[in-house]
Amino acid sequence: MRVHGDQVICRRTNIPHRRNYKYYEDDLREDFHNMCGYCGKSREISSRDFHIDHFVPKSQAPERETDYNNLVYCCCVCNWKKSDKWPTGDPSIPHNGDVGFSDPASDEFDTHLMRDEETGEICPKTDVGSYICNTFNFSTRPIHWVWKAEQLQKLINQFNKRISTLSQEEYKKYALINSELGECKKIFLDKE
Ligand SMILES: [Zn+2]
Structure with a gap:
């Protein structure tokens, strides 16, 4: 089973540019089906705030701060766990096949991670999937x-x-x- 279940996350391409990345919150909530891009937690059952993560961190790519394609709707826990980690050190390379990240709004995300149908746990399918699971501490969180x-x-x-x-x-x-x-x-x- 996929991490996002039967929902496919896809960023619309006709979102007008906004001056502040926080102004994209409504657009992101819709495109991410009201769920955390990384752990798939629904906003509906969470009593905590959801955040907007910069997939390529601002420290790596300040020019992408308001680029809609670089934004991920996510729960506060995932946002804290990822913070500004970017192990490849190159803003154009999300992962090197060993360590790094995969954009949850891409088809590639599902090649690295899956959800156990029985338990709902998130499991790695690749080395990059393992890096993601470890970074977000999926195995020790109440997934x-x-x-x-x-x-x-x-x-x-x-x-x-x-x-x-x-x-x-x-x-x-x-x-x-x-x-x-x-x-x-x-x-x-x-x-x-
Ligand atoms: Zn999350």
């Missing part, structure tokens, strides 16, 4: 709990759509899922 919370949130959204027509039985299930989601959120917010 599994975030994944589980997202599955529960999807069920809740389905119930919410027809909340007024739920049977008593369904309503009980709905309440149970809601409390399970609360538990999941408590666990992953504690751990991150």
